[in-house]
Amino acid sequence: MINSLYTRIVLSFLLSVIAGTVVSFFIATWVYEEQLNENLQLPLLHFAQDISRIYEKFPLDEANTFVQGMHQLKSYYIRIYDQIGQFKSFGDIQGQELAAITTDQVEKVLRGEVVQLNPSGLSTVMIGLPLHTEVGTKAIFVELIGPPSAPFILKWILNFILYSLGLGSLFMVVATIYLVRPIKKLTKATRLIADGNFSVQLNIKQKGELGTLAKSFEEMAHELQQLEQMRIDFVSNVSHEVQSPLTSISGYARALKQVNVSENERKRYLDIIIAEANRMSKMSDSLLKLSLLESQSQLLKLQTYSLDEQIRRVIVALQPQWSARNIRFDLHLKAVQITADHDQLSQVWTNILGNSIKFSRDDGVIMVSIDLDTNIVIVRLSDNGIGISEEDQKRIFERFFKTDRSHNRKYEGSGMGLAITKKIVSLHQGDIRVESEPGKGTTMIVTLPISAQGDQ
CATH class of the missing domain: 3.30.450.20 (PAS domain)
Known part of the structure; x- marks a missing residue:
């Protein structure tokens, strides 16, 4: 109770008045x-x-x-x-x-x-x-x-009141300085953040409203600093992802202008240009989709359907990718009816299974299971591929993040899939997490409510 700012102000005022009155009485009496x-x-x-x-x-x-x-x-x-x-x-x-x-x-x-x-x-x-x-x-x-005598008493009372007001005001000024000091720190920190300096340390030890505000302010400054770093990384990643296909398109387009290009080379150059253009188009579509999801302007279109059947259909749709590498699926899918956005969740399973296939070894096995726990459904998708380091596990849901830091062509992709996946799961009030160990494979665990909330 005493940590409340309102209580502190009232107590400071009362203590200032009482202390000023008592001290003034003794001073006036002594004088x-x-x-x-x-x-x-x-x-x-x-x-x-x-x-x-x-x-x-x-x-x-x-x-x-x-x-x-x-x-x-x-x-x-x-x-x-x-x-x-x-x-x-x-x-x-x-x-x-x-x-x-x-x-x-x-x-x-x-x-x-x-x-x-x-x-x-x-x-x-x-x-x-x-x-x-x-x-x-x-x-x-x-x-x-x-x-x-009345004149003397009146004179004594007037002087007592003057002393009381003076000392009470002095005590109140001292108490106000103590109360206002953290607010001044917050004001100064606000100016620093406005100037782009997010390394703010307030060191305010008070409790109550001011302490909570200071703690929230430091957390906000830390999040803004992370957001600024993400913005810088985003610009850098977009520049890299766009520059690479543009360089290829530009190079092969100049090659096509040469007179002595054979028909086979011309077709190969055109195929590369088309592939790079498609890659840029997919990246643009992913950025737009993620932007819509983050702004929540794209409302969920809820419907009730069979989740296990949806996952089977996604696996069938990805057959050209996994059959070419002789990858098998081990399915343990309980029959579950779920109320969610069918198209959005289909994108989730496509992204996760696509990554599992991409990073699995040839002749590998991908396990998919569905379990029920009260009002939630738990989907586990495991592979025995290259795995993810502990450091990378903390960032895999960031946009443009790739586990192959060199951005080489062995594992193609824009690094947007898991960022979109996490956002879709979050919009369904669900959760997604990863368990992985380098060289031993990766398990993605998706938890969803059986009935999501949203506009149908």
């Missing part, structure tokens, strides 16, 4: 300590002295009557002790708890000492003076009941 003490002590002392002079000049009864009617008793409470400890009080305590007066304090005043009581250490709330009357010395204690 005005002397004035506050003087504001409370001097009026108290002067009032007690005035009462003493009244009792010195008037008879005891008249003095008591005069003091009893004083208007100042709204702010002061008076207690007068005699020699035996009895006292007479004047004033209204107004529900306030009075300060305790000890026998020792009374005796000190009777001996002529002045006693002050300031329990907070800040200001005097009660003062005791000796009182000389016609019947002997008494002890008078005057205690403050009302608040200090």
Whole structure:
């Protein structure tokens, strides 16, 4: 909960206000300590002295009557002790708890000492003076009941508010710097990415929304970096794949212009030109198909049909390729009805089986099996061919990627088949993965839901 950005902002604000208020109170009290003490002590002392002079000049009864009617008793409470400890009080305590007066304090005043009581250490709330009357010395204690003077309190409150606002703002600025720092890092990183620099390391250790955002941002930067590398590789691969047939077409076309070309050579040159043109056409068709699949503008046309029968038909359609090399098929196909795009999945089996035939050894065996698991179907297509290295297995579904890095003619192809295959399987909410070991063959495992989701 505390990791939430909203919670952090609220807590930062509350802590800043509370800390600013507490610190401001002590600062304001410290600055005005002397004035506050003087504001409370001097009026108290002067009032007690005035009462003493009244009792010195008037008879005891008249003095008591005069003091009893004083208007100042709204702010002061008076207690007068005699020699035996009895006292007479004047004033209204107004529900306030009075300060305790000890026998020792009374005796000190009777001996002529002045006693002050300031329990907070800040200001005097009660003062005791000796009182000389016609019947002997008494002890008078005057205690403050009302608040200090209004102008002083107003001045103190205004300064307290100013200190509180100033310190609270300072604390809030510090807290804001801490909260805004990761956002500034994200802003700077955004500019770097906009300039094409994807090597961004934020190093933001916070949790909550900012931590999640920073982590997602770093992942996005990494994916953009991979995408940029894929774009560079794509341009390079397209250039290579297009340049090779264009070079052949251009070369053989110039050869045809020679006068002394025999009829057989002319036909051979034309066949090569046609083959290279067809290769370019197939590559263009593959690029267009993959582009449509990735944009998902080509919706799935779902229908229910027999998956095992579809795979058998694809194998029959590829017979010229596998029979010429004496390759056999070992089929373990359970009867399965599946709801999917018939033409798209037919392309999947054609691409995978075509690769299996291409990379198998002569007189080899290709195994195809179908298994059911709850609501999914698992198709395994295995060959005993040349296999795929662990490094290449991570990239075989990338467009234009070929396991023969030299792009030689032994294994013809544009490197688009498996990229198209993976995209079609993904559109069916399925999965495709590879298991292979160099020299021992390759197994493609395709997992599909029995009933795909899409527009029919």
